[in-house]
Amino acid sequence: MKESLLEILCCPLDKHDLELEDAEYEDDEVVGGTLVCTECGERYPIEDGIPNLLPPDMREESPA
Amino acid sequence: MGVLENKARARLFYKYLSTVYDRINPFIWNERMREEALELLELEPDSTVLDVGCGTGFATEGLLEHVDEVYALDQSEHQLEQAYAKFGKRAPPVQFHRGDAERLPFATDTFDVVWSSGSIEYWPNPILALREFRRVLKPGGQVLVVGPNYPDNPIAQRLADAMMLFYDEYEADRMFKRAGFEDVRHAFMGPEYEPEVAITTIGRAPE
Numbered sequence: 001m002k003e004s005l006l007e008i009l010c011c012p013l014d015k016h017d018l019e020l021e022d023a024e025y026e027d028d029e030v031v032g033g034t035l036v037c038t039e040c041g042e043r044y045p046i047e048d049g050i051p052n053l054l055p056p057d058m059r060e061e062s063p064a
Numbered sequence: 065m066g067v068l069e070n071k072a073r074a075r076l077f078y079k080y081l082s083t084v085y086d087r088i089n090p091f092i093w094n095e096r097m098r099e100e101a102l103e104l105l106e107l108e109p110d111s112t113v114l115d116v117g118c119g120t121g122f123a124t125e126g127l128l129e130h131v132d133e134v135y136a137l138d139q140s141e142h143q144l145e146q147a148y149a150k151f152g153k154r155a156p157p158v159q160f161h162r163g164d165a166e167r168l169p170f171a172t173d174t175f176d177v178v179w180s181s182g183s184i185e186y187w188p189n190p191i192l193a194l195r196e197f198r199r200v201l202k203p204g205g206q207v208l209v210v211g212p213n214y215p216d217n218p219i220a221q222r223l224a225d226a227m228m229l230f231y232d233e234y235e236a237d238r239m240f241k242r243a244g245f246e247d248v249r250h251a252f253m254g255p256e257y258e259p260e261v262a263i264t265t266i267g268r269a270p271e
Contacts, residue, residue: 005159006102008174029154044169049153052162053169054139 001030001051011037011044012055019043093182093210093262097253098126101181101264103250105206107131111176113199116165116193117183121147123210127179128157135175137161137168160259165193170200177201181210194243201269207245210253210264211236236265246270 011020016039026034026049035044035051045052052059066174107130109154118124118136120143127134133156138144144160151158163169165187178197187193197207233250240248245267254261 001157001159008171009169010171012163012169015172050144050160050162051169053137054162055164055167057165058139060141 001046001049002028003030005051009035009051009053011040011042013037013042013051014040016040021064084121093122094255095126097179097210097255097262098123100251101208101210102126102130102224104264104266105130105177105179105208107177111178112174113179114170114175116168116178116180117198118145118147118160119182121150123179123181124158125150133157133159135159135161137163137165139164163174166196168196169198172199173202174200175202176205178205178207180208184211185207191239191243194239194245198244198269203269203271205269206266207240207269208264208266210262212262233263233265236263240265240267244270 003020003023006018006020010016011018014037016037018035019038020030021034021036022032023030030046031049032048033046035046035053036042037044042056044054067248068237079271085143092256109130109132111131113127113131113134115127115134115136118134118138120142124134124147125134129149136147136158137160138147139162141162144162147158147160153160161169165183166189178201184190184193194207194209201207236250237248246269248252248265251264251266252260253264
């Protein structure tokens with residue numbers, strides 16, 4: 001994803017802004033990192049450049 | 065509550081269906097129907113368009129004939145893999161997201177057009193999703209949703225009720241108006257042998 005995408009993304013739960021943490025870049029793409037809600041603190045991973053903004057109850061079972 | 069109106073089941077279903085989906089798809093939702101639906105929209109090359117439930121990217125492909133870039137969202141990574149293969153994983157032309165139609169991860173007043181085809185039948189609460197569409201649309205922006213038309217035949221009706229959400233134009237009208245849309249209109253589309261298999265609804269977010 002492009003970093004400028006942050007302007008239109010928001011937390012799916014409470015619609016507050018997201019902050020990019022631990023960003024990994026490839027050219028001008030953000031390919032890894034975490035989007036963190038500035039209000040509720042929920043964390044959304046960026047997986048190979050694709051932001052996974054599924055609410056936590058819909059995410060696939062994470063490996064134990 | 066139909067069998068597939070459960071997101072976990074829908075996800076599992078699509079995990080297996082995604083491999084053959086584009087081969088099945090043209091029988092119920094083909095390029096001519098897609099073109100008819102696209103003609104209902106006011107699209108400019110620089111329009112900001114969201115495709116909710118983009119799946120394998122069949123509608124995304126049609127939208128890209130009219131606009132330069134599409135924002136696409138789906139819950140199923142297996143469906144999205146097919147779309148990545150078509151358009152590449154990096155924007156442009158498509159910015160992909162994983163997300164839920166009923167809880168969109170986009171700011172208010174963002175899009176000129178929100179499109180969704182072949183997805184509404186899996187939403188547990190369609191009005192919630194439609195309200196989200198209205199929220200992320202700019203004032204005056206257009207919504208377009210393609211879903212399965214409720215069949216006239218009683219046997220087909222029983223099958224439809226057991227499987228997923230089907231609706232007719234009265235039900236669609238009620239849902240879109242409750243979600244706050246204006247100028248709500250419906251069009252029926254389908255292949256020659258079943259010309260009303262799909263119902264397409266368009267509406268506008270209030271100014």
